[in-house]
Amino acid sequence: MVDVMTAAVGRAAPGVLAGVGGVPVVHLLGGPYVAQGPAVREVSDCAGRVLAYVSLHGGRTPRRRVAALLWPDVPEDRAAGNLRSVLWRLRAAGVEALTADKATVRLCPGVGTDVEHIHRLAERLSAGRPAAEDLTVSWWHPEIVDLLPGWDEEWIVVERERLRQHALHALEILSARLTAVGRFGEAIEAALLAVDVEPLRETARRRLVEAHLAEGNVVEARREVLTFGELLRRELGLAPSRGLLHLVSSGTR
Numbered sequence: 001m002v003d004v005m006t007a008a009v010g011r012a013a014p015g016v017l018a019g020v021g022g023v024p025v026v027h028l029l030g031g032p033y034v035a036q037g038p039a040v041r042e043v044s045d046c047a048g049r050v051l052a053y054v055s056l057h058g059g060r061t062p063r064r065r066v067a068a069l070l071w072p073d074v075p076e077d078r079a080a081g082n083l084r085s086v087l088w089r090l091r092a093a094g095v096e097a098l099t100a101d102k103a104t105v106r107l108c109p110g111v112g113t114d115v116e117h118i119h120r121l122a123e124r125l126s127a128g129r130p131a132a133e134d135l136t137v138s139w140w141h142p143e144i145v146d147l148l149p150g151w152d153e154e155w156i157v158v159e160r161e162r163l164r165q166h167a168l169h170a171l172e173i174l175s176a177r178l179t180a181v182g183r184f185g186e187a188i189e190a191a192l193l194a195v196d197v198e199p200l201r202e203t204a205r206r207r208l209v210e211a212h213l214a215e216g217n218v219v220e221a222r223r224e225v226l227t228f229g230e231l232l233r234r235e236l237g238l239a240p241s242r243g244l245l246h247l248v249s250s251g252t253r
Contacts, residue, residue, distance in 0.1 A: 002036075007222065011096070011184070012184070013247065016032050018126075021112040022037040023036075023108075023109050023112075024036040024095065024096055024097045024108070025111070025112050025113065025114065026051050026055050026097055026107070026111065026113040027113070027114045028051075028052055028055060028056075028113060028114060028115050028147060028148060029047065029115065029118075029141040029143045029144060029147070030051075030141065030143055031114075032047075032048035032052055032148070033048075033053050034051070034097050035097050035098070036094075036097075040164065041093070041094075041095055042196040043090070043095070045051060045084050045091055046070070046082070047089070047095075048072065049070050049151075050066060050083065050087075050120055050126075051097060051098065052099060052107070052148060052156070053066055053069065053070065053155065054066065054105055054106065054107060054115040055115065055116070056115065056155070056156075056159045057155075058108040058176070059104035059106055059111075059113075060102065060104055060105075060107070061105055062103060062104055062105075063080070063083060063100060063102070063103060063104060063105050063107070064076075064080070066083060067079035067080050067082065067083040069153070069155065069195060070082075070083070083105070087100055087105070087221060089128050089145055092163050092213075095134055095212065096108055097111050106153075114141075114238070115159075115163060118139065118141075118144060118163065118166065118167060118170075119163070121134050121139060121170060122166040122167065122169060123166075123168035125170050125173040125174060125177070125195070126169060126170070126173060130174075130177070132193075133172065134174075135178065135183075136179060136186065137171075137174070137186065137189055137190050137193060140167075140171075140193055144163060144164070144167045145164045145167060145197045146160065146164075147159060147160040147163050147164075148160070157223065163237040164197070167197075167202065168194050168197060168198060168204065171190045171191070171193050171194040171197075171204070171207075172190075172191070172194055172203055172204055174190045174206050175188075175190040175191040175194070175208070175210075175211060176188075176207055176209050176210070177188045177191060178211075179207070179210055179211045179214050182214075184214060184215040187207070187211040187214075188211045188212070188215075191204060191208035191211055192208065194207065199201075199231060199240055200231065200232065200235060202228070202240065202241060202244060205224060205225070205228045205240075206243075206244055206247065207226060208224055208246055209221045209244065209248055212224065213247070213248070218248075221248050223250045225240060225244060225245065228240055228244075
């Protein structure tokens with residue numbers, strides 16, 4: 001029999017997104033778990049995979065597909081039974097995040113996910129329409145670049161890379177916007193987060209150099225370019241682009 005709940009803790013977790021009116025929020029970063037009002041409810045591996053798959057596939061997916069992907073080594077009728085058991089036990093435990101009919105499994109109306117929150121934030125930044133609360137790095141979570149570590153299924157690998165790329169672009173755009181309004185410390189922090197994720201990514205280094213130059217720290221900017229150049233030569237036998245070199249040379253005139 002599939003055990004759904006491994007813990008149900010009546011506590012508020014740092015960084016937990018709050019649902020409107022106590023509506024559950026599915027957390028995959030640092031999870032899976034479900035935040036419902038002030039309570040944080042952790043779920044078992046089986047329930048977590050069902051929640052993750054549905055959450056990462058538009059909030060709605062065929063029952064047969066979920067069952068086949070998550071229980072590939074058992075007969076179809078048994079896989080379907082396992083899925084029914086997971087759904088029933090989630091409801092019995094008071095976790096009102098999923099609903100289902102004969103054909104589909106989907107998130108309940110109003111239920112959000114932290115991954116969806118990051119994607120939407122990245123889209124707002126990319127479109128040049130950020131909300132005021134987007135212009136900070138407080139949304140950052142280390143697992144944004146390693147979603148559900150230890151899970152090696154193909155479907156999670158694809159979604160992991162998609163989230164990673166969205167987050168990197170968001171950090172770079174955020175750094176540029178913060179630099180433009182003179183919030184240099186925060187701009188540098190955003191760029192450093194992107195550099196830490198991907199040290200060989202030149203666009204992240206460029207945002208960092210631009211922030212240093214805008215603040216008047218030419219030496220910091222030059223040091224960053226030199227460090228990046230040494231890393232590129234050592235790892236790939238390459239040199240920084242002319243554009244990056246010109247950026248720092250023009251900033252010293």
